[in-house]
Amino acid sequence: MDRTPRTLFEKIWNTHVVAQEPGAPAVLYIDLHLVHEVTSPQAFAVLKERGLKVRRPDRTVATMDHSIPTRGGYEAADELGRRQLRLLETNAAEHGVRLYGLNSVQRGIVHVIGPEQGFTQPGMTIVCGDSHTSTHGAFGALGFGIGTSEVGHVLATQCLLQRKPRTCEVRFEGRLGAGVTAKDMILALLSKIGVGGGTGYVFEYTGEAIRALDMEGRMTVCNMSIEGGARAGMVAPDDKTFAYLAGREFAPKGAAWDQAVARWRSLPTDAGATYDRTVTVDCARLEPMVTWGTNPGQGVGVTQPLPDPRNVADAAERAGLEKALAYMKVEAGRPLLGQKVDVVFLGSCTNSRLGDLRAAADLLRGRRVAPGVRMLVVPGSQSVKNAAEAEGLDRVFKDAGADWREAGCSMCIAMNGDQLAPGELAVSTSNRNFEGRQGKGGRTVLASPLTAVAAAVTGRVTDPRTLTPDRPVALTGKGVAA
Amino acid sequence: MSAPRFTTLTSRAVVLPNTDVDTDQIIPARFLKITDKLGLGEKLFHDWRYLDDGTPNPAFVLNRPESRGAQILVAGHNFGCGSSREHAPWALVGWGLRAVVSTMFADIFRGNSLKNGLVPVTVGPAVHAELLAALKADPSLPVTVDLAAEQPALSWPGGAPVAFPVDPFSRTCLLQGVDELGYLQSFLPKVRAYEEALA
Numbered sequence A: 001m002d003r004t005p006r007t008l009f010e011k012i013w014n015t016h017v018v019a020q021e022p023g024a025p026a027v028l029y030i031d032l033h034l035v036h037e038v039t040s041p042q043a044f045a046v047l048k049e050r051g052l053k054v055r056r057p058d059r060t061v062a063t064m065d066h067s068i069p070t071r072g073g074y075e076a077a078d079e080l081g082r083r084q085l086r087l088l089e090t091n092a093a094e095h096g097v098r099l100y101g102l103n104s105v106q107r108g109i110v111h112v113i114g115p116e117q118g119f120t121q122p123g124m125t126i127v128c129g130d131s132h133t134s135t136h137g138a139f140g141a142l143g144f145g146i147g148t149s150e151v152g153h154v155l156a157t158q159c160l161l162q163r164k165p166r167t168c169e170v171r172f173e174g175r176l177g178a179g180v181t182a183k184d185m186i187l188a189l190l191s192k193i194g195v196g197g198g199t200g201y202v203f204e205y206t207g208e209a210i211r212a213l214d215m216e217g218r219m220t221v222c223n224m225s226i227e228g229g230a231r232a233g234m235v236a237p238d239d240k241t242f243a244y245l246a247g248r249e250f251a252p253k254g255a256a257w258d259q260a261v262a263r264w265r266s267l268p269t270d271a272g273a274t275y276d277r278t279v280t281v282d283c284a285r286l287e288p289m290v291t292w293g294t295n296p297g298q299g300v301g302v303t304q305p306l307p308d309p310r311n312v313a314d315a316a317e318r319a320g321l322e323k324a325l326a327y328m329k330v331e332a333g334r335p336l337l338g339q340k341v342d343v344v345f346l347g348s349c350t351n352s353r354l355g356d357l358r359a360a361a362d363l364l365r366g367r368r369v370a371p372g373v374r375m376l377v378v379p380g381s382q383s384v385k386n387a388a389e390a391e392g393l394d395r396v397f398k399d400a401g402a403d404w405r406e407a408g409c410s411m412c413i414a415m416n417g418d419q420l421a422p423g424e425l426a427v428s429t430s431n432r433n434f435e436g437r438q439g440k441g442g443r444t445v446l447a448s449p450l451t452a453v454a455a456a457v458t459g460r461v462t463d464p465r466t467l468t469p470d471r472p473v474a475l476t477g478k479g480v481a482a
Numbered sequence B: 001m002s003a004p005r006f007t008t009l010t011s012r013a014v015v016l017p018n019t020d021v022d023t024d025q026i027i028p029a030r031f032l033k034i035t036d037k038l039g040l041g042e043k044l045f046h047d048w049r050y051l052d053d054g055t056p057n058p059a060f061v062l063n064r065p066e067s068r069g070a071q072i073l074v075a076g077h078n079f080g081c082g083s084s085r086e087h088a089p090w091a092l093v094g095w096g097l098r099a100v101v102s103t104m105f106a107d108i109f110r111g112n113s114l115k116n117g118l119v120p121v122t123v124g125p126a127v128h129a130e131l132l133a134a135l136k137a138d139p140s141l142p143v144t145v146d147l148a149a150e151q152p153a154l155s156w157p158g159g160a161p162v163a164f165p166v167d168p169f170s171r172t173c174l175l176q177g178v179d180e181l182g183y184l185q186s187f188l189p190k191v192r193a194y195e196e197a198l199a
Helices: A008-014 A041-050 A079-095 A110-116 A131-139 A148-157 A182-193 A208-212 A215-228 A239-245 A254-264 A315-328 A354-364 A382-390 A393-400 A449-458 B087-095 B107-114 B125-137 B168-176 B180-185 B188-198
Strands: A017-020 A026-029 A032-035 A060-063 A098-100 A125-128 A142-145 A159-162 A166-173 A201-206 A232-234 A277-282 A289-291 A299-301 A343-346 A374-377 A425-428 A443-446 B008-011 B013-016 B072-075 B099-102 B119-122 B143-146 B153-155
Touching (some): A008 A142, A008 A201, A008 A232, A032 A110, A079 A098, A110 A215, A110 A382, A131 A142, A131 A215, A131 A232, A148 A159, A148 B107, A148 B180, A159 B180, A215 A232, A343 A449, A354 A393, A374 A393, A382 A393, A425 A449, B013 B125, B072 B143, B087 B107
Parallel strands (some): A032 A125, A166 A201, A343 A425, B013 B072, B099 B119
Antiparallel strands (some): A017 A026, A289 A443, B143 B153
16 A cells, blocks of 8 residues: 555545546546536537537536626626526526526525535535635635636536646644734735745645634635635645534535545645645734735735835836836835725625624624725625524624625626726725726725724724724824825 | 647737736626627727727727737736636637747636637746847837747747747647547546546
């Protein structure tokens, strides 16, 4: 028996290679294929053109999330959006694919419902025509985003042609302080390595702070792996993973559950296994993070000054910095604290799960959204929405003056009616602050749900740690703009 | 079925040296509601390319007269980062581009490009800087991407060809127009055996 120590990634990769011809990429078996309305139409068209059927509809799950309005259903969508949603219904019906459609009480963002329904399981290969498929790595699965041609490949063959990526261990050492969350951990990593720093790698997140996170926090971290250029990010499964999955609709049951857990326990990286690279983040030193620029790697601690282009020697880097600062209309060399906020968005596949809504509601309870600020709360799935309503979280948001919506990608992608007006600045719990990402001309500050609430109630970029009953918000002092 | 082919190409080049150009800039999300691949070339780099009133932004490189007909884009580091949307290479190809030169490409974008006959040419920073300087001196400089050569190379007048890495499988697919789905289907007996062993 081969006893070579292996990483979590290598164990999954090795057991999914169906064939490997010399010089060619591996033929990799895909256990679970998630499908949504935006990146699948042209793939289903290829199947039609070639007279092919979906080979394993039982391993394929579809939902509607990107172009679906968060209120008003189909009628609220524009003609193209409506056509795209209807086409997914037709394609799913024709191929016998399970679809969580418009009126399903389990519909939601693809990366929220996969785990929620128990489709996502340790050891699986999981793909979707969506870069945030890295989210599923939180369960010790290999999940990564693919293009539409590849969506067609998986629909037709349940396989993909893939080159083996390199591995990078990302160690989150130490413990998080109060008010610092999983979102701040991943934003801190991205600010350290940049948006291309993980290109060619699969991340495995390890360390005390990762073990301490609940499954939702781990999903938040894995979700943004792609923002560092890594197609996948993974966390070794443990008792928290199994407890999360136990009893979910599509998780194994009875004797099959016991066998699965035994198998899953063999997945974590072996002692002595090596990674191609290691990056370490000291969590004890982290503070709530905010992005100030136009990519997710351009972030700083909320009390820290923004970089100053005058201190940057490399010309291309300096030009990029200047362009980002100019687009964002923010000032170099001083903290973002006090920056005026127009919109607060709580949602997206990064931060729209029940734990995110609870944390936000706890901080918001008894407070009001500041005058002139629009706050949108969009649960990640209808199940999350119903669970939140059962706890009365919707009342907290509505009483504070926030807008409470149906599940969807909403303002994270701004192709469904929810968007910023040109020039507006949003503090957003989503994953991308690219130019125009939340609406043409809109400006995005990425942050945790706590920092988002702090912005909502003060109307300014605010350190959420200052927002406690015994430490009322101070809007004066160093670094606070008028 | 046959995929787009690429052997060798000599063309003028468009220069967009910004680093970390994400796929939301290449094709904004609001144009992803289509159910085919048509018309994306007109939307390429939309929010940089057009002013708020919808007229072309004269300062943007694609709108300059000398860019017309160019088939090679010389881009900055980490081109194509962000979303997995294949609409990005569809838009680049729709505009008429067939190769992009950079010092690094995002993984998903690179894979999507190769499937659409758009060749990602990765060069070192020094070569990249030389090419930018040569194009600054002469914006109409013809640039050649030769994939048919045994060692695929990038070249332009006044310098020696520079080899660029492309894996043998992708090269063969591009040279011969190999249909990747057809190739994958040839493994279906092995896939069935794999599934049976799992069950």
